[in-house]
Amino acid sequence: MQPILTAQDRENLVSPLFKFDRQFWMTIAALLVVTLPGLVLYVRQLFLGLGVTDLNRPVFWGAYLVNFIFLIGISMAGTVISAVLHLLHVEWRRPITRIAESLTVFGLMTAGLQIIMDMGRPDRLINTLLYGRLQAPLMWDIASLTLYLLTASFALYLQLLPDIAFMRDSTPANAPTWRKKLYSTLSLGWRGNKEQWARLEKAITAVSVILIPIGVSLHTVTSWLFSTTVQPGWKSTILGPYFVVGAIYSGMGLLFIAVAFATQYNHHLKGYITDTFYKNLGWIFIVMSFVWFYFTLNETLVVTTEQETLEFPVMAAKLFGEFAPAFWGMNLLMVATTWILIALKLSAKPRKNPLFKTATGVVMTVLAVVTFLALALNFPALSEPFVELGLLIAFIVFFILALLGLTGWFQAHLIPSTVIASAFVLFGMWLERWNILMPTLTHARIIPYTTYFPTVTEIALTISTFGILTLIFVVFYKFFPSVSIWEVEAGRAVEMKNGG
Amino acid sequence: MNFPMEKPLFQFFYWLVNTPGIGSVVIGLLVGAAVTIFFLTLRWIVSAKNESEEALPFPPQH
Numbered sequence: 001m002q003p004i005l006t007a008q009d010r011e012n013l014v015s016p017l018f019k020f021d022r023q024f025w026m027t028i029a030a031l032l033v034v035t036l037p038g039l040v041l042y043v044r045q046l047f048l049g050l051g052v053t054d055l056n057r058p059v060f061w062g063a064y065l066v067n068f069i070f071l072i073g074i075s076m077a078g079t080v081i082s083a084v085l086h087l088l089h090v091e092w093r094r095p096i097t098r099i100a101e102s103l104t105v106f107g108l109m110t111a112g113l114q115i116i117m118d119m120g121r122p123d124r125l126i127n128t129l130l131y132g133r134l135q136a137p138l139m140w141d142i143a144s145l146t147l148y149l150l151t152a153s154f155a156l157y158l159q160l161l162p163d164i165a166f167m168r169d170s171t172p173a174n175a176p177t178w179r180k181k182l183y184s185t186l187s188l189g190w191r192g193n194k195e196q197w198a199r200l201e202k203a204i205t206a207v208s209v210i211l212i213p214i215g216v217s218l219h220t221v222t223s224w225l226f227s228t229t230v231q232p233g234w235k236s237t238i239l240g241p242y243f244v245v246g247a248i249y250s251g252m253g254l255l256f257i258a259v260a261f262a263t264q265y266n267h268h269l270k271g272y273i274t275d276t277f278y279k280n281l282g283w284i285f286i287v288m289s290f291v292w293f294y295f296t297l298n299e300t301l302v303v304t305t306e307q308e309t310l311e312f313p314v315m316a317a318k319l320f321g322e323f324a325p326a327f328w329g330m331n332l333l334m335v336a337t338t339w340i341l342i343a344l345k346l347s348a349k350p351r352k353n354p355l356f357k358t359a360t361g362v363v364m365t366v367l368a369v370v371t372f373l374a375l376a377l378n379f380p381a382l383s384e385p386f387v388e389l390g391l392l393i394a395f396i397v398f399f400i401l402a403l404l405g406l407t408g409w410f411q412a413h414l415i416p417s418t419v420i421a422s423a424f425v426l427f428g429m430w431l432e433r434w435n436i437l438m439p440t441l442t443h444a445r446i447i448p449y450t451t452y453f454p455t456v457t458e459i460a461l462t463i464s465t466f467g468i469l470t471l472i473f474v475v476f477y478k479f480f481p482s483v484s485i486w487e488v489e490a491g492r493a494v495e496m497k498n499g500g
Numbered sequence: 501m502n503f504p505m506e507k508p509l510f511q512f513f514y515w516l517v518n519t520p521g522i523g524s525v526v527i528g529l530l531v532g533a534a535v536t537i538f539f540l541t542l543r544w545i546v547s548a549k550n551e552s553e554e555a556l557p558f559p560p561q562h
Contacts, residue, residue: 005557128524129521129523129524129527130520130521130524131520131521132520132521132522132523132524132527133517133518133519133520133522133523134516134517134518134522134523134526135517135518136523139523139524139526139527142523142527143523143526143527143530146527146530146531147530147531147534150531150534150535150538151534151538154538154541157542158542158545161545162558166557188542188546189546190546191553191555192555192556192557193548193549193550193552193553193554193555193556194550194552194554194556194560195548195549195550196545196546196548196550197556197558197559197560198548198559199544199545199548200545200559201559203541203544203545486557486558486559487558489557489558490558490559490561493558493561494561497561
């Protein structure tokens with residue numbers, strides 16, 4: 001069997017891995033600048049204790065745990081894309097499989113960091129193992145997370161194995177010796193004979209089947225940390241599937257952003273990751289947004305209408321209390337996302353004055369943001385009932401006009417629009433996790449009211465976390481191809497076989 | 501009806517879920533089993549021999 005990849009393909013996919021150019025070092029420097037302040041403040045937290053955060057009874061979980069759930073959620077992308085689409089033999093998945101699987105591993109690694117950050121005494125982490133009891137949902141979460149991280153790492157490694165061997169055989173002569181040794185060791189002597197390929201394919205299929213229930217179990221068990229308590233707002237049977245849906249939704253958002261980032265970083269990848277990926281996965285993204293709205297409506301409607309003594313104050317805090325900006329902000333971001341995604345699927349009509357309409361859309365967006373902030377910040381001068389109503393009506397009008405004005409721009413820019421929608425989903429889903437945790441913790445049973453707002457330490461560590469996630473992503477893809485070389489070849493072989 | 505704690509099976513379950521340290525033993529077993537399975541799978545894949553040792557760049561299409 002002859003290789004299908006051309007010399008140009010090899011140049012596009014392999015050469016950038018050996019070029020440590022200015023762009024690479026600038027990216028690393030920028031990420032270090034983002035990450036370092038948080039690390040310094042973490043050392044300070046280690047010395048001074050959790051008093052430097054706003055964590056206290058009953059708010060014993062804050063921004064760190066919000067980040068933990070969010071990062072666990074985004075790790076679902078790999079499972080869905082890689083495992084499900086692999087089992088369904090979806091061909092367009094091939095170029096993005098690697099990125100999807102690596103996001104799972106990196107997401108879980110950074111999620112684990114949040115637990116350590118959340119502990120005032122991380123040296124006591126060992127106590128959870130020494131004295132951990134099986135009845136504790138925290139132990140189920142540790143079990144599930146460890147198993148998911150191991151299995152996802154194994155799936156990534158299996159998928160990488162032929163490409164590591166390819167790198168071993170294609171390393172330029174002037175590459176450092178340690179790098180040659182690295183590929184040689186990690187390739188495990190892979191030769192790529194027919195039987196090896198047959199066994200590798202069987203193993204990848206088996207791991208894909210195993211990954212799906214483990215992934216679902218992790219997101220469900222994480223929700224059980226809350227729903228197995230008697231706290232108002234948490235003791236809900238819907239929380240498990242709600243977490244799974246949110247995880248898939250946010251995971252897809254991160255995948256779109258990561259793929260766009262990778263193709264922007266290495267322009268040659270655009271020849272492999274085409275618009276087909278954005279268009280096809282966009283459909284699943286739309287479906288997930290509706291499923292997410294269904295769950296959110298379910299949870300909100302039932303608690304609001306039953307008006308149970310302890311549950312309702314938590315919901316009221318979200319609907320029109322101190323958490324209203326986060327709750328409505330989340331919903332508005334999701335509405336905007338759904339509109340953008342649907343607009344991309346509608347056939348674009350030739351428009352008169354497109355520039356004028358886009359400019360109007362931008363102005364309306366600015367006005368919508370300003371009126372939303374005016375409502376959210378609750379200035380005394382604007383809190384008169386009629387002024388507030390007027391602002392609300394103005395906001396709704398601006399919001400609708402902003403979406404309508406920008407529709408044409410969205411339709412003409414598939415990838416930037418998908419990235420914007422994905423960023424909205426990521427921010428919206430972070431707010432969703434915030435809205436699940438904080439209203440309950442500040443309106444807990446027995447202690448009915450308290451406040452919480454992340455301190456500089458917590459905010460800096462949150463920023464650091466995302467810096468670390470991006471840093472791992474950038475460094476990893478300086479050593480391994482971000483597009484699976486053998487998957488691309490196999491995809492082309494399938495196309496040729498089908499007469500494409 | 502009282503919970504049937506007098507039955508040995510339930511006494512065992514009670515011991516299983518309430519004894520400190522048992523949780524980590526179970527996690528250890530799970531992790532150990534997973535790592536062993538993954539290691540054996542990798543060994544099974546790379547040890548595959550073929551009559552023809554022709555190196556294929558991608559899996560043969562069926």
